Amino acid sequence: MSVPVFRRPRCDRCNLSQHLCLCAEIPRVETRTRIVLLQHVVETWKKSNTGRVAALALSNAKLLTYGAPDESFDTSVLSEPGTWMLFPDGPPAPPDAPAPRQLVVLDGSWSQARRMSQRIPELRMLPRLVLPAPESGMLMLREPTHPSGMSTLDAIARAVAMLEGPEAAAELERLAALRVQRIAECGTLN
16 A cells, blocks of 8 residues: 655745745846746756746746756847857857847756757857866755756856856845755745
């Protein structure tokens, strides 16, 4: 006889369990750089998904889903002038290149992000914004599967800090730390 599994109700907005809901804490962050979150379809309803939380916080963000079986993906937004991709390898931007007007962030596991970068030709052509490796004291829920891996929210906060200064990223960093703290205190994502 199987034991029934208790599942806590989730928030419809941030997708975390209601007792962990961050909605009241989500700031409105203004950036010059438009953030385009390209979310793998498998990540859409995961409780661990921080791309969704980042999109809620950023006033200049667009959340797109990639990989839905019956939907075609419109790549035109990826071809806009001044578009870069946040990614740990690939063609770097020329040293004298102006800062990106738009930054594509792949939201998924490391293997999902790698596959998206390989399967979408427009992404292969974009200059890369590469973040330095995370500091050893950075709070994470689990070990990353890539040496420079971190949550999507953490990565966006660090990219905003690089592009627009630490003040612009402070609220995103606070939100990422609060998320980790709440989940760690509770001991689960359920």
